[in-house]
Amino acid sequence: MPTVTSAGLLLYRGHGEALEVLLGHMGGPFWARKDAAAWSVPKGEHGPDETPLDAARREFAEEIGLPxxxxxxxxxxxxxxxxxxxxAFALDGSGFTGADAVEHRPDDGSWVEMEWPPRSGRTVRFPEIDKAQWFDLPTAREKIVKGQLPLLDRLESLVAG
Structure with a gap:
């Protein structure tokens, strides 16, 4: 199975012990009752005709609902x-106040369709991200999906830098 390429923006604000990051809780039934390791950098797939940074900005707007x-x-x-x-790309989000306003419209690109429950023949739509929130770095390390954990370490080094 081929590797899928995705890109995302990791918004941050503050520095040192006050460093916070914006993560999105993954939507859909599999993640509904999960909190630890169920949050992600807002991200999405892109093809060869789009730069990773352009895709990251586009996906952020789609998943968060704001540019x-x-x-x-x-x-x-x-x-x-x-x-x-x-x-992933780090971006200073000090002035970004939209994290509490994640809003999904049925016609935007932030929805996925899947058969649910499995083998039921019923197709249901779910938001890719159902909420977004700022977390301090220690809390973010508990919330973020494990594969993205190194991004927090890299961000911390960059900001301390």
């Missing part, structure tokens, strides 16, 4: 997450 803040994004590199390679 990413302006500013220079710094590449944090890539991580493997299951069959995906995720390239």
């Amino acid at each position: 990413a803040p302006d500013g220079e994004a710094v590449e944090l590199g890539a991580v493997r997450q299951s069959r995906k390679t995720v390239t």
